[in-house]
Amino acid sequence: MAEGISFSHYSVLLNESVDALSPEKGGIYADLTLGGGGHSLEILKRMDKDGKLIAFDQDADAIAASKIRLKDYTDRITFVNENFRNFASVLENLGVEKIDGAVIDLGVSSYQLDTPERGFSYMHDAFLDMRMNKDASLSAYDVVNTYDKENLKKIIFEYGEERFAPRIAAKIVTARESKPIETTFELVDIIRSAMPDGGRGGEKHPAKRTFQAIRIEVNKELDVITPAIYAVVDSLKPGGRLAVITFHSLEDRLVKNLFSTLANPCTCPPSFPVCVCGKKATVRPVTHKPVLPSADELSENSRSRSAKLRIIEKI
Ligand SMILES: C[S@@+](CC[C@H](N)C(=O)[O-])C[C@H]1O[C@@H](n2cnc3c(N)ncnc32)[C@H](O)[C@@H]1O
Numbered sequence: 001m002a003e004g005i006s007f008s009h010y011s012v013l014l015n016e017s018v019d020a021l022s023p024e025k026g027g028i029y030a031d032l033t034l035g036g037g038g039h040s041l042e043i044l045k046r047m048d049k050d051g052k053l054i055a056f057d058q059d060a061d062a063i064a065a066s067k068i069r070l071k072d073y074t075d076r077i078t079f080v081n082e083n084f085r086n087f088a089s090v091l092e093n094l095g096v097e098k099i100d101g102a103v104i105d106l107g108v109s110s111y112q113l114d115t116p117e118r119g120f121s122y123m124h125d126a127f128l129d130m131r132m133n134k135d136a137s138l139s140a141y142d143v144v145n146t147y148d149k150e151n152l153k154k155i156i157f158e159y160g161e162e163r164f165a166p167r168i169a170a171k172i173v174t175a176r177e178s179k180p181i182e183t184t185f186e187l188v189d190i191i192r193s194a195m196p197d198g199g200r201g202g203e204k205h206p207a208k209r210t211f212q213a214i215r216i217e218v219n220k221e222l223d224v225i226t227p228a229i230y231a232v233v234d235s236l237k238p239g240g241r242l243a244v245i246t247f248h249s250l251e252d253r254l255v256k257n258l259f260s261t262l263a264n265p266c267t268c269p270p271s272f273p274v275c276v277c278g279k280k281a282t283v284r285p286v287t288h289k290p291v292l293p294s295a296d297e298l299s300e301n302s303r304s305r306s307a308k309l310r311i312i313e314k315i
Pocket residue numbers: 009010011012032033034035036037038039040056057058059062082083084085105106107108109110132224
């Protein structure tokens with residue numbers, strides 16, 4: 001990405017998540033999903049000059065754009081162009097033992113969705129790419145053209161929660177017999193042809209669920225959440241907080257269940273009068289219900305409508 005190209009992203013649940021971290025009290029914070037730098041900027045603005053921020057993004061474009069946006073704070077930020085699944089080893093290499101708070105704002109940025117050549121969007125015609133990390137070996141083209149029918153069906157059903165997954169997988173496999181499926185619009189046409197009414201009936205775009213599923217598979221998005229949250233919780237100081245923003249039910253379920261396990265790890269049967277398993281809570285929930293975007297935020301940014309924020313505090 002050339003310098004100066006605008007990286008547009010409306011930061012979702014910005015104040016709600018940064019308020020929870022209280023960066024004013026100083027210390028070391030981590031933003032695991034830098035994106036356009038919105039959450040990072042808010043943390044940096046609020047912390048004093050001794051505060052430090054470690055900011056991860058696996059997308060080199062996000063790092064490049066945020067280096068420009070956050071240029072007034074470069075002495076306080078360490079940019080890390082890596083997958084956040086490497087959180088623990090990155091902190092170790094940086095010599096950081098404990099942090100005071102962290103935010104994870106999952107999913108894709110508006111920049112990624114709105115930049116046609118990244119191939120994330122069913123709204124733009126482009127090569128089927130969808131890699132957040134442009135050096136990663138697996139692209140959407142590979143998934144669509146090499147995965148067998150069963151695997152495609154499973155991914156589209158599980159990651160897209162798409163009830164027409166068997167028909168879509170079958171249409172993909174038939175279409176690619178004559179020539180590889182190369183572009184987003186070719187895939188959109190195949191998905192439409194698999195829908196009973198050509199996908200014209202529902203209020204959502206017919207390709208929305210399948211594109212979400214393929215993107216999750218390409219970036220292994222669900223596989224990295226649990227290990228990253230364990231690593232962050234491990235690194236938090238007592239009283240330090242983790243705020244996680246999710247955008248679809250699969251992510252939210254994972255985060256909700258993991259937070260609940262961390263807060264109630266005891267595996268003793270309910271009939272036991274006292275705990276004998278010895279597993280102790282490492283966190284306490286700060287939010288019992290997820291925080292949702294306000295009406296104002298929803299009216300300003302329709303992409304925030306599925307966002308949910310959950311917060312835990314290290315004991
Ligand atoms: C929703 S955007 C974050 C937006 C950001 N909070 C802001 O306010 O501008 C998510 C970002 O996280 C990055 N990302 C997603 N999964 C990641 C992972 N496993 N490791 C590193 N970066 C990841 C994406 O590349 C994307 O830039």
